Amino acid sequence: MKFKFGLLPRIVLAIVLGVLIGSFAPENMVRVFATFTSIFGNFLNFVVPLIILGFIAPGIAKLGKGSGKLLGVSTLVAYSSTVVAGVFAFVAAMIVLPGFMEGREISGLDDPENALAETFITLEMTPLFGVMAALILAFLLGIGMAATGSKTMISFFDEFQVIIEKTISVVIIPLLPFYIFGIFANMAYGGAVMEILSLFGIVFVLIIILHALMLLLQYSSAGALVKRNPFRMLKTMMPAYFTALGTQSSAATIPVTLRQARKTGADERIADFSVPLFATIHLSGSTITLVSCAIGVLFLTGQTPEFSSFLPFILMLGVTMIAAPGVPGGAVMAAIGLLQTMLGFDETMVALMIALYMAQDSFGTAANVTGDGALTNIVDRFTNGRKV
Template sequence: MKIKINLIWRIVIAIALGVALGSFVPEWFVRVFATFNNIFGGFLNFAVPLIIIAFIAPGIAKLGKGSGKLLGIATVVAYTSTILAGVLTFFVASNLLPSIIPNHSGEAFENPEEFLASSFINIEIVPMMGVLTALIFAFLMGIGIAATGSKTLGKIFDEFNVIIEKLITAVIIPLLPVHIFGIFMNMTFGGQVGKILSIFAIVFVMIIILHWIMLMIQYSGAGAAVGQNPFSLIKKMLPAYFTALGTQSSAATIPVTLRQARTTGGSPKVIDFTVPLYATIHLSGSTITLVSCAIGVMILNGQAVMFSEFLPFILMLGITMIAAPGVPGGAVMAALGILGTMLGFNETMLALMIALYLAQDSFGTATNVTGDGALALIVSRFYKEKETAKSKVIEKAVES
C-alpha cells in the first residue's frame, strides 16, 4: 500500500532532515546535494519565463470571453482586493518584523559562497528569455487572442499551459523537498540555520492573522453592500475554506466555492460568472503570504524594506500570478522571476521563499477562495445598480 505524504509534510520533513544531518555529515555528502541544487536551481530559472507565459497568456485571453461590463467590474474588484492585501501586509510586516527578527547585515545570503559547501560542477542553464520579455510577450499574446478571438492560438497556449502545469506538478513540486533539504543541510553545515529558522514561526503566525483580517475587511465590505451580517456570510463560506486547506488549489475548490457562494444571496448570474474567474485572478491570500515572506527574508538579510520598492512588486504580483492558484505552489513559482528582478533575491533567498511559501500554501489558497464569496457579493451589488440604471434609461427613452 502506497502512503501519500502531503506536500506540506514533505517540506517539513525535508527541513528537519536537512537540519539534523547538516551538523555531522561529511562535506562531500553536502556537496552532492549542493550539486543537485545548482542544477535544479538553474532549471528553475529556465522554467520561470515559461511559467509566466503559460499562466498569463491564456489567463488574459480567457478574460476576454466574458460579458463586457460584468468582466470589467469583476476584474477591477479582484485586483483592488489583491493590491489592498499586499499594501496592508507591507505596513504590518515592515513595522512588526524588524523588532522581532534579528538583522544580520547581509551576512546570511549576500555572499553564500563564504559559508556554503560548493557544488562539484557548475552548470549554467540560460533561460530562453528574461522575465520582463516573457511578461510583455504573455500580455501581447493574451490581449491579441482576446481581441481577435483566435481559436488556433488560444488552443496552442491552453495546451502549453497544460504542459507547464504538468511540469510543475510532476517534476518541480516533487523535487522541491530535495532542493529544500539540500539548502537547509548546507546552511546547517555552514552554521547559518539558526538565523534562518528564527523567522519561520514568527512569519507564519503573522500571515494567518493577516489572512483573517483581510477576510474580515472583504466580508465587512460585502455585508455593507448587501445589508447582511459579515460573520454570517463568513460562516456560510467556511466549507470552501476547509476544502481549500486540503486541495491547495483554488481551481479544484471551485465546485464547493460555487455551492457556498450561492447561499449568500448574491445574483446567481454574477456568482456563476465570478467564482470561476476569481479562482484564477483573485490572490489576496497568496499576496499576503508572498509579501510577508519576502519582507522577513530581506530583514534577515539586512536589506532595507522600502514601500517605494515594494509597491511596484505588489502591483506586478497581481498580474504575474494570474491562473497560478490552480496549481499547488503555482503562485510562488510564478513570483520567482519578479522576486529576483525587482527585489534582487539570489538563489538561496529564492529557495527560502519557496520553503516559507509552501509550508503554508493551503492557508493562502483558503483565504483566496473564501474571499471570492465576498467579492462576488460586491460585484452583484455594483452590477445590479448598473443594470437598474440602464433599465431606467431605456424606460425614459421609450416614454419620450
C-alpha cells in the same frame, strides 16, 4: 484507506532532515546536496520565463471573453482586493518583523559561496529569454488573442499551459522537498539555520493573523454593501476554507466555493460567472503570504525593504499570478521572476522564499477562495442593480 503523504508534510520533513543532517554531515556529503540544489535552481531559472508566458498569455486571452460590465467589475474588484492585501501585508510586516529580526541577519546569504558548501559541478541552463521579455511577450500575445479571437493561437497556448502545469506538478513540485532539504542542509552546515527557523515561526504566525484580518475586511465591506451580517456570511464560507486547506488548489475548490457563495445570498448567475473567474485572478491570501515572506527574507539578509520597491512588485503580482495553475505552489512559481528582477533575490533567497511560501501555501489558498464569497457579493451589488 490509503494514506497520502502530502506536500506540506514532505516539506516539513525535508526541513527537519536538512537541519539535522546538515549539522553533522561531512563537507563532501553537503557538497552533494549543494550540487543538486544548484542544478535544480538553474532548471527553475530556465523554466520561470516559460511559466510566465504559459500562465499570463492564455489568462489574459480568456479574460477577453465574457459579458462586458460584469467582467470589468469582477476583474477590478479582484485586482483591488489583491493590491490592498499586498499593501496591508507590507505595512504589517514592516511594523512587526524588525523587532523580531534585529540581530538575526545572515550576511553570508547575499553571497552564498562564502558561507555555504561549494558544488561539485555547475550546469548552466540559460533561459530562452529574460523575465521582462517573457512578461512583455505574454501581455502582447494575450491582449492580441483577446482582441482577435484567434482560435489557433488560443488553442496553442492552452496546450502550452497544460505542458507547463505538467512540468510543475510532475517535475518541480515532487523535487521541491529535495531542493529545500539541500538548502537547509547547506544552511545548517554554514551555521545559519537557527535564524532561518526562527523567521519561519514568526512569519507563519503573522501571515495567519493577516489572513484573518483581510477576510474580516472583505466581509465587512461586502456586508455593508448588501446589508447582511458579515460574520454570518463568513461562517457560511467556512466549508470552502477547509476544502482549500486540504486541496491547496483554488480550482479544485470551485464547486464548494460556488455552492457556499450562493448560500451567502449572491445572485446565482453572478456567482456562476464570478467564482470560477476569481479562482484564477483573486489571490489576496497568496499575496499576503508572498509579501510577508519576501520582507522576512530581505530582513534575514540584512536588507531594509522599501515601499517604493514593493509597490510596483505588488502591482505586478496581481497580474503575474493570473491563471496560476491549480497545483500547490503555482503562485510562488509565477512570482519567482518578479522576486529576481524587482527585489534582487538571488538563488539562495529564492530557495528560502519557496520553502517559506510552500509551508504556508494551503492557508493562502484558503484565504483566497474564502474571500471570493465576499467579492462575489460586492460584484453582485454593483452589476445586478438590486435594491438593498
